[in-house]
Amino acid sequence: MTDTNGQRPASPLPGHSDDGSPPRLSISGAKACIHLNRPRQHNRFQSEDLAHLAALLDAVEQDPRVRVLLFTAGGPSFSAGFDIGGFEAGGASRPGAFGELCDRVEAVRIPTICAVNGGIYGGATDFALACDIRIAVEGTRMMMPPARLGIEYYYGGLRRYVERLGPAAAKLLILTGEPIDAQAMLRIGFVQELVTPDALMARADALATACAERAPGALRGLKASLDALAQGKADPALIQARFEASLTSAEAREGLRAWAEKRPPRFADVAPATSD
Numbered sequence: 001m002t003d004t005n006g007q008r009p010a011s012p013l014p015g016h017s018d019d020g021s022p023p024r025l026s027i028s029g030a031k032a033c034i035h036l037n038r039p040r041q042h043n044r045f046q047s048e049d050l051a052h053l054a055a056l057l058d059a060v061e062q063d064p065r066v067r068v069l070l071f072t073a074g075g076p077s078f079s080a081g082f083d084i085g086g087f088e089a090g091g092a093s094r095p096g097a098f099g100e101l102c103d104r105v106e107a108v109r110i111p112t113i114c115a116v117n118g119g120i121y122g123g124a125t126d127f128a129l130a131c132d133i134r135i136a137v138e139g140t141r142m143m144m145p146p147a148r149l150g151i152e153y154y155y156g157g158l159r160r161y162v163e164r165l166g167p168a169a170a171k172l173l174i175l176t177g178e179p180i181d182a183q184a185m186l187r188i189g190f191v192q193e194l195v196t197p198d199a200l201m202a203r204a205d206a207l208a209t210a211c212a213e214r215a216p217g218a219l220r221g222l223k224a225s226l227d228a229l230a231q232g233k234a235d236p237a238l239i240q241a242r243f244e245a246s247l248t249s250a251e252a253r254e255g256l257r258a259w260a261e262k263r264p265p266r267f268a269d270v271a272p273a274t275s276d
Contacts, residue, residue: 020038020041021037022037022049022052023035023036023037023049023052023056025056025059029212030066030067031067031208031212032063032066032068032069032070033070033072034053034056034057034060035071036071036073036074036078038075039076040075042076042077042080042119043075043077043078043079044079044080044082045079045083045098045123045127046083050098050101054104057069057104060110061108061110061272062272064269064272065269066110067110067212067219067269068110068208069108069112070112070113070115070204070208071113071127071131072115072204075117075118076118077118077119077120077121078114078116078117078119078124078128078140079121079124079127080119080121081123081124082122084149095154098123099126099154099155100156101127102123102126102127102130102160103130105131106130106156106160106227109224110211111132111211111219111223112132113131113132113134113204113211114128114131114135115136115201116135116191117136117137117197117200118137118139119140119141120136120141120142121143121144122143122144122145125142125143125144125190126160129161129164129165133192133207134192135191135200136182136186136193136200137196137197138182138196138197139181139182140181140182140185140191140194141179142173142179143177143179143180144177145177146174146177148177158170158174159231161173161174163230163231164190164230165188165190166188166189169188182194213265214267215251215254215265216269216270217246217249217267217270225239225242251267251268254267254268255267
């Protein structure tokens with residue numbers, strides 16, 4: 001596995017001790033991993049991280065081998081959110097920048113998996129909601145504190161809260177600013193699974209492997225359709241047309257042939273994503 005500098009990356013296992021470096025990208029076969037790497041700051045997103053993360057996402061989507069993207073973090077927390085100190089007078093942060101990053105994560109065309117290894121707070125909760133699949137360790141806690149801080153929230157984050165969790169849970173979390181535990185996170189759908197801390201990476205890798213073994217073109221189309229449905233922007237005719245076209249695709253021919261021959265399918269890579 002190599003990182004963007006051509007060097008072997010630090011281990012993405014929770015508890016990694018390196019401190020203060022930007023997120024790191026590593027790629028192994030069809031699986032990419034972006035690792036948050038500021039454990040002593042509880043992986044708080046810094047202003048300089050935003051453009052760096054956007055560049056890593058671009059690199060992932062331009063690599064035709066990559067079929068799934070996993071987000072991990074080191075230390076006791078997944079992330080304490082975005083450093084809002086830069087919003088103060090004279091600060092370097094642009095108010096909409098972090099929300100735009102979360103929108104960019106949501107728009108990644110391949111499946112995304114967030115492995116939550118510990119506490120997750122503020123903007124980091126929206127970062128996780130921008131991912132398709134979220135798993136967390138037992139004992140995790142989350143909190144959304146804008147009302148505690150005297151600020152409102154950006155459109156994309158509020159939309160994801162309502163779409164993923166429903167208005168009732170979104171209002172409870174955002175208006176009260178009270179923390180909830182892992183069982184409550186599972187109950188409201190913030191995460192789809194809870195695992196023991198020592199099982200987190202194995203389960204995350206198993207989910208990533210499952211996605212990586214599926215037909216990459218079909219995965220992208222299915223994700224696009226599901227996202228459009230969730231956002232109320234679905235075109236029924238377009239979704240139906242994609243379904244009918246897929247029935248005679250090279251992927252369908254390979255999948256059906258593999259099924260008949262009782263062997264794993266060998267799906268070809270697809271071209272890098274381009275802007276619509």
